[in-house]
Amino acid sequence: MTRASDVPEISSLADLFAIAYGIEIDAVARYELLADQMETHNNAELVAMFRDLARAEGLHAEEIRRLAGDIDVAAHAAQLGAWKSGDSPEEADLNAAHYLMTPWHALQMALAGEERALAFFQRILDTAEDPGIKAMAAEFVNEETEHVELCHRLLRKHQRPPDSWSHDLDPPGGQE
Amino acid sequence: MSTAEMRQVRRPGDYRSDVKPVWCPGCGDHHILLSFTRAFAELGEPPENIAVISGIGCSSRIPAYTNCYGFHGVHGRSLALAAGLKVTRPDLTVVVASGDGDGYSIGGNHFLHACRRNLDMTYVVMDNRVYGMTKGQPSPTTEPDFDTALSPGGTGLSPFHPLVIALASGANFVARAFSGEHKETASILVDAIRHPGFSFVEILSPCVTFRPDERQWKTMVRPAPVAATDDPGRAARRLMTDDGFNIGILYRGARKPYRPEFGRATADLAALEKEFEL
Secondary structure (H helix, E strand, O other): OOOOOOOOOOOOHHHHHHHHHHHHHHHHHHHHHHHHHHHHOOOHHHHHHHHHHHHHHHHHHHHHHHHOOOOOHHHHHHHHOOOOOOOOOOOOOHHHOOOOOOHHHHHHHHHHHHHHHHHHHHHHHHHOOOHHHHHHHHHHHHHHHHHHHHHHHHHHHOOOOOHHHHOOOOOOOOOO | OOHHHHOOOOOHHHHEOOOOOOOOOOOHHHHHHHHHHHHHHHHOOOHHHEEEEEOOOOHHHHHHHEOOEEEEOOOOOHHHHHHHHHHHOOOOEEEEEEEHHHHHHHOHHHHHHHHHHOOOOEEEEEEOOOEOOOOOEOOOOOOOOOOEOOEOOOOOOOOOOHHHHHHHHOOOEEEEEEOOOHHHHHHHHHHHHHOOOOEEEEEEOOOOOOOHHHHHHHHHOEEOOOOOEOOHHHHHHHHHOOOOOEEEEEEEOOOOOOOOOOOOOOOOHHHHHHHOOO
């Protein structure tokens, strides 16, 4: 039943900043949640990976806050509210988590999120009529393009695991 | 200013405790926790006005992960505990969490009578069609051909149909949700909690460890093609053609919730002694 997120309306530059900020904050919360899950299941490598991703998204959020200048993006984002259905573009897919997942899987999640965000801002760039919104959307498109490229670079360091990656020598299904 | 306007604006995080869930990564119950906290925030009730009551099983750990009042009760008896609480504290918002094993097997009898009594509370069953906490035994909603070492060749038993049972037993609100659509699930929970009487919400929640096939549910669920009805006969006919993957509110009844008189005895001691005289 996957549905397109119902995108909040963007009628001012403040809206665009707030939505962009909200996307990064949502991503931070989701990566922290995944890091907590991996901590519970003793997958230390993924704890570190998800915490790093959360930190990176937090830096992006701060960058947006800086770009917004006098606009209180946090307050405006809270006022606009969350996506009513579906996740916001950079929220990693909780369904895809697995206790034995590898950095490659985490980076695939991150890449998918950055690509969704890129498509989101590209759509705004293509459809916005206000020159200020258009210019800032172009800025965000450049940012997200860099993030996509960064994910690709990191994926070169973390190769795809063999198909047996989820094989557990001490599986939870001990009675099977 | 209205009461609603006077309510403090609350965020989902206000309803989360500091306890980290031990559910498996990928488990649908993580999403359901997000739905609970989102629904509570939308309702705007302070955490101390909400009680989350549960039984035993993976799903029943959820009270610990909220900072509302909670009670992690005995197996299959969450509804009995919740009924007692609601009768004595009708001012509280009572939400009961259970799983398909806890709620439909050992707690099956309580389910029937809770629907029939129609106390004003919400019953959420997180259905993964397996006993996850005890390593994968078939539950009442497991398909007959679920073939494992514990059920060689499958159980061969017809699964329990929760929505049919709820409707037939008198539940005043009947819905099905999918954990992966957590915002839509939150919206259904808000409707269920606001609806007077006994509300039943079945949430399909994949067990990725013992039922990895259930990861595919996200491609199988769909919004129900018709809107909710207040006609139980029509709702029952819709269930005749339901394959278990239609998501949404099926039925909103108008039956008056059960509210027992509660308070001090009105008879004096002498009258009571006379009444119980042998």
